[in-house]
Amino acid sequence: MTAMKTFAASLSEARAAAGLSLEQLAEASNLEVATLRALEAGEEQPNSEQLDRISLMFGVRPLDFVTGSAAKGPATLLLKSSANAGKASLERLLSLNWGQGIGEFFRVARDLRDLNETLGCPRKELPADLAAHLADKQLNEGERLADAVRERLGLGDKKIDSMRDLLEGLGVAVVWTDPEEFAKAVDGSSTVDPMPTVLVNLVGGHDQFWRNRMTMAHELCHILFDLKQGGAEAMVSPDVGLNEQGRRGARWNLFEGFEDIESRADAFAACFLAPRRGVQRAVAGIPPASEQAIRRVGKKYGVGRTVAINRLCDVFRLGFAERSSLASRRPWWPAEGFERDCAEEDEIGLRRGTLRRKALQAYCEGAIDAVEVRELLRVALTEELDEPSVPKSRRAPVVSVEDSLRRHAQRFLAREGLRNYFPSKVVAVDEEWIIDVIRADEPSRVRLTLRMSPGGEVLDVSRRRG
Numbered sequence: 001m002t003a004m005k006t007f008a009a010s011l012s013e014a015r016a017a018a019g020l021s022l023e024q025l026a027e028a029s030n031l032e033v034a035t036l037r038a039l040e041a042g043e044e045q046p047n048s049e050q051l052d053r054i055s056l057m058f059g060v061r062p063l064d065f066v067t068g069s070a071a072k073g074p075a076t077l078l079l080k081s082s083a084n085a086g087k088a089s090l091e092r093l094l095s096l097n098w099g100q101g102i103g104e105f106f107r108v109a110r111d112l113r114d115l116n117e118t119l120g121c122p123r124k125e126l127p128a129d130l131a132a133h134l135a136d137k138q139l140n141e142g143e144r145l146a147d148a149v150r151e152r153l154g155l156g157d158k159k160i161d162s163m164r165d166l167l168e169g170l171g172v173a174v175v176w177t178d179p180e181e182f183a184k185a186v187d188g189s190s191t192v193d194p195m196p197t198v199l200v201n202l203v204g205g206h207d208q209f210w211r212n213r214m215t216m217a218h219e220l221c222h223i224l225f226d227l228k229q230g231g232a233e234a235m236v237s238p239d240v241g242l243n244e245q246g247r248r249g250a251r252w253n254l255f256e257g258f259e260d261i262e263s264r265a266d267a268f269a270a271c272f273l274a275p276r277r278g279v280q281r282a283v284a285g286i287p288p289a290s291e292q293a294i295r296r297v298g299k300k301y302g303v304g305r306t307v308a309i310n311r312l313c314d315v316f317r318l319g320f321a322e323r324s325s326l327a328s329r330r331p332w333w334p335a336e337g338f339e340r341d342c343a344e345e346d347e348i349g350l351r352r353g354t355l356r357r358k359a360l361q362a363y364c365e366g367a368i369d370a371v372e373v374r375e376l377l378r379v380a381l382t383e384e385l386d387e388p389s390v391p392k393s394r395r396a397p398v399v400s401v402e403d404s405l406r407r408h409a410q411r412f413l414a415r416e417g418l419r420n421y422f423p424s425k426v427v428a429v430d431e432e433w434i435i436d437v438i439r440a441d442e443p444s445r446v447r448l449t450l451r452m453s454p455g456g457e458v459l460d461v462s463r464r465r466g
Contacts (some may be wrong), residue, residue, distance in 0.1 A: 007051075007066055008042035014058050014070035015040070019083025019090065028094045029053045056099040059106030074191045074234035075106045081255035089253050093236070096183035102236060105175065105182075105189055105199050108350050111376055112173050113195040115358040118367045124171030126196060126224060127152045142267025143276070145225060150275060157278035159301050162340035163216040172196040172223060173354050174216065176343040179203060181350065184239070190219035191234040192227045199350075203239055206343040209335040210304035216341070217269035225268075226261055237262060274301040274311045288316040294326060302338040351378055360389050370398050380404075401433075401454070402426040408456030409435045421447060432459065 015025055022040070026033040031053060038044040039054075046054065048062075055065035059075025070076055083090045096102065116123065130148045150156065153166075160166055164174050175197060182201050189199040198219040204211050215237070222235040238252055253259070274297055282300050283293040289312070298308040309326045312318060318326075335342055347353035356377060363373040374381055381398040399407075409423035418437075424446075425436040437448035451460040 007046060008040055010066055010068050010070065011036075011040045011054065013068065014065070014076060017071040018058065018076045018079035020057075020079060024090070024094060025054075025057060028098050029057050053099065056103040056107070059103045061107055061110065064110070073106065074193050075103055078234045078236065085253055085255045085258075089255065092252055093254065096186060096236075101177075101182045101186070102189060104350050105177075105197075106191060106234065108175055108355055109173070109191050109197040110194045112197060112355055112358065115355070115362055115376075116195065118362050119358065119365070123195065126170060126172075126192075130224065140267055142221075142264045143271040145221065145264070146268045146271035147275070149220075149224065149272060157275050157281065159278070159337075160213075160273060161302075161337060163213045163220075163273075164340050167198060167216055167220060170196075170220075172198055172220070175199045175350060175355070176206075176348045176353055177201050177350050178206070178348050186236055187239040188215040188219050188237045189235060190222045190227065190237075192223055193233040196223050198223070200343070201239075202343055202348060206345065206348060207335065208304075209338045209341040210298070210302060210307070212341045212343065213273060213302055213338070214269045214304070214307065217272045218265045220272070221265040221268035222261075226265070235261075237265070270303070270307050270311060273303050274307065276311075276315050279311050279315045283312070288312050289318050289322040289326060291326075299336070302335075302341070351376070360387055363394070364390060370394070374398065405433055405435060405452055405456060408452065409437070409450055409458075412450070412458050413437065418448075423450070 015022070020028075022033050022036050025031075026036050029036075031050060035044070035050070036054075039046055039050070051062045051065065055062045055070065057075075058065065058070035058073055060070045060073050064070065064073075079090065079093065082093045127149065130145070130152060167174055173195065177199060178201065182199075184201075184203055186201050187203065188201055191197050198216055200212055200215045200219075202208070202212070218237060219235070222237070227233055227235060236254065238254075278301065279297055282296045286292050286296075293312055294305060294308045297303065297311060298305060301308075303311070306327070309323060312326075313323050343353075347356075359368070359373050359376040362368045363370070368376075370385070371381065373379075374383075374385065379385060382401045382404045384397055385395045387395070405426055406423045413419070413421045413423070420440045421437050422440060423435045424438050424443075427434045431454070433452045433454065435450040435452060436446045437450060438445065439447050446464050448464065449462040450458055451462070452458055
């Protein structure tokens with residue numbers, strides 16, 4: 001009873017902290033309202049699947065949820081900010097496959113933090129007090145912030161060869177995903193708690209380095225200037241697209257002041273990647289309103305055509321007619337020198353890339369065990385750990401498929417009140433499994449037959465006569 005009350009209290013507290021109604025939580029987590037109501041009232045105890053779905057909504061792991069961590073987590077605070085902006089804003093946020101996408105991203109950030117601690121990687125301090133370094137007050141705020149960060153990092157007007165390397169050098173983890181597992185309407189996301197982490201959604205494909213660089217720079221602005229522990233700890237950046245004039249489309253009203261924050265981060269990203277003095281030097285001696293100028297800025301600083309045009313227009317104060325003329329042409333340039341900011345195929349996925357590398361390193365060093373590494377990588381205990389970096393002697397499954405199915409069958413029998421019944425023979429039939437069930441007092445006689453899926457779901461129960 002104590003455990004049920006503890007879970008009920010955690011659920012009630014987390015839901016109130018996020019500003020979610022029972023109906024909203026039920027729809028987003030694909031659970032029944034009646035089930036959530038019973039769980040919150042302490043009338044029922046959640047099963048493992050229900051606990052996972054609920055904790056995922058708040059961006060925490062099941063164990064973190066039952067210990068009460070969800071109410072103060074970054075996902076919960078982000079939901080609350082959106083709820084304060086109105087029902088429409090909150091429901092728009094929840095519609096982005098919230099739990100499976102954004103909730104899982106926050107879980108990954110927590111797992112990365114724990115792996116860093118396990119591996120003894122010290123947490124780096126992000127640049128602080130940058131406001132004291134702001135220079136030219138005539139520039140827009142985004143450009144002033146970009147100049148301040150460049151000054152603090154000693155970049156001058158140099159090109160940034162890799163935004164990925166720059167972020168990781170600051171102690172910010174980079175996670176790659178794509179529209180197959182994440183909402184296409186989101187360009188990126190970021191959090192500072194439990195550790196600074198940036199998500200890049202490869203909406204345009206893994207090789208669009210210019211877009212990836214802008215997303216990483218955009219999220220860096222959020223991490224340095226908009227997010228803080230104990231306050232706004234996380235951000236979701238929507239893909240609003242660009243019109244023919246290179247201007248951003250209408251944004252969501254995710255929370256109060258969101259549009260201004262996103263516009264500032266856009267400006268920061270463009271100016272951080274292509275600084276004013278660098279743009280001026282890059283096109284010295286040629287007309288700024290020319291194709292040659294666009295190519296020079298784009299290729300030198302690793303930005304896309306639209307950003308190159310926008311920077312030329314801002315730096316040289318080009319008019320609307322000149323901008324329109326430049327934007328109407330579409331030649332392109334390759335990723336020469338910026339290949340690091342193109343995601344590799346085998347690192348795309350919330351639990352791939354950095355997390356997979358660190359998890360495998362921790363496993364090979366003996367810092368985590370075979371069960372823990374599979375949990376982090378979402379590999380079933382019945383599967384071989386098919387990773388080249390892992391010695392063959394340590395790849396074997398933790399348990400056999402047969403033993404796993406016996407455990408599922410035993411739990412099913414217990415739920416059905418058949419406590420003297422035990423699974424015995426397990427046989428594969430096509431893509432399903434047949435499990436014979438015996439009684440303890442008559443082990444030679446099969447009493448029941450269970451038909452089960454490979455994942456342990458009971459599909460059918462047959463009673464044996466005689």
